[in-house]
Amino acid sequence: GNSVTQMEGPVTLSEEAFLTINCTYTATGYPSLFWYVQYPGEGLQLLLKATKADDKGSNKGFEATYRKETTSFHLEKGSVQVSDSAVYFCALTGANSKLTFGKGITLSVRP
Amino acid sequence: EPEVTQTPSHQVTQMGQEVILRCVPISNHLYFYWYRQILGQKVEFLVSFYNNEISEKSEIFDDQFSVERPDGSNFTLKIRSTKLEDSAMYFCASSRDLDYGYTFGSGTRLTVV
Numbered sequence: 152g153n154s155v156t157q158m159e160g161p162v163t164l165s166e167e168a169f170l171t172i173n174c175t176y177t178a179t180g181y182p183s184l185f186w187y188v189q190y191p192g193e194g195l196q197l198l199l200k201a202t203k204a205d206d207k208g209s210n211k212g213f214e215a216t217y218r219k220e221t222t223s224f225h226l227e228k229g230s231v232q233v234s235d236s237a238v239y240f241c242a243l244t245g246a247n248s249k250l251t252f253g254k255g256i257t258l259s260v261r262p
Numbered sequence: 263e264p265e266v267t268q269t270p271s272h273q274v275t276q277m278g279q280e281v282i283l284r285c286v287p288i289s290n291h292l293y294f295y296w297y298r299q300i301l302g303q304k305v306e307f308l309v310s311f312y313n314n315e316i317s318e319k320s321e322i323f324d325d326q327f328s329v330e331r332p333d334g335s336n337f338t339l340k341i342r343s344t345k346l347e348d349s350a351m352y353f354c355a356s357s358r359d360l361d362y363g364y365t366f367g368s369g370t371r372l373t374v375v
Contacts (some may be wrong), residue, residue, distance in 0.1 A: 185363055194353060194368035195305070240305060248293050248357065249318055250364060252305040 153178045153251045155241050160256035164231055172226040172256055174215075174241035182243040184208075184217050184224040185250070189238040198226075198239070233260045264288040268354050268367035275344055275374055283339045283370045285354030293357040294337045295364065296329065298322070298350040305353070311337065344374045 158173040176182065186198040186208070199208030204219035213228045224241060241253040267286040275281050287294050296308040309319045309329055316329065328340045337356075341348055351371050355364035 183363075187366075195355075195366040197363045197365070200363050247318055248295075248310055248312075249307050250295070250297070250355075251307070254304050 153182065153243060153245045155243055155251055155253035157241050157253035157256050161259060162256060163259045163261065165261050166233055167230045168260075170226070170228040170231045170235075170258070172239055172241075172258070174224045174226065174253060176222050176224065176241075176243050178222075178243055178245050180246050182245045184215070185242045185244075186213070186215055186224070186226050187240040187242055187252075189240065189255070191237070195240065231258070231260045233262055236260045264365070266354055266356055266365050266367035268352075268370050270370060271368065272371045273373070275372070277346060277374055278343050281341050281344055281372060283341075283352050283354075283372070285337045285339070285367055286335055287337055287354070287356030288358075288365055289335070291356035291358050291365070293317075293359075294329075294331070295355040295357070296339045297353045297355065297366075299353065299369075300347075300350045308339070308352075341372075344372075346374050348372060349374045 154177045156175050183202045185200045187195045188198045189195050199210040201208040201217035207216045215224050215226045236259050238255045238257050240255045242250045269284045294311040299305045307320050309323045310317045326342045330338050351369045353369045354367045357364045
């Protein structure tokens with residue numbers, strides 16, 4: 152079945168640091184890939200997505216590139232802010248519409 | 263921007279009681295979902311709903327769970343006899359199509375005591 156593996160957390164960074172959150176996946180066929188973000192006390196928000204190989208999703212300074220050869224969709228941001236502190240989930244949808252999530256990783260950004 | 267609305271935001275119920283969690287999906291969306299997140303754990307799929315019927319359900323979604331779209335706008339999740347381990351945040355989501363990505367509601371925190 153489909154699965155998503157995220158790097159172990161939590162991650163703590165200083166403001167303006169570079170962020171990479173690793174995500175790899177296992178899926179049959181050609182999944183669509185997503186990053187969701189959950190701010191404290193809130194629900195899940197779609198951050199960005201990519202629907203085919205080599206697509207780059209981007210939003211709010213975050214980027215992730217769909218790498219079929221390495222089955223990865225790593226999330227990056229060049230300069231994090233305190234307001235980026237949240238839990239980040241990598242996810243995919245396969246042939247059906249079900250979203251499969253990774254475990255999530257907590258990012259804390261210090262001023 | 264269109265939103266998925268969930269009510270209530272927090273529900274406390276006694277073990278063995280029935281609860282109904284309510285959701286209003288985005289009006290032109292066709293696919294509807296329930297997920298749950300036990301505190302500090304992974305977000306888990308419960309059920310997907312399309313064309314007025316369940317299209318897929320997980321092992322968690324046993325006979326105690328049911329979903330309904332009673333009036334063309336609401337989408338409800340019923341837990342017939344709640345257990346302590348049903349305590350979780352329940353998220354409703356809707357989607358326009360399979361590649362578009364979901365829009366999630368802000369969740370209902372269910373506490374079973």
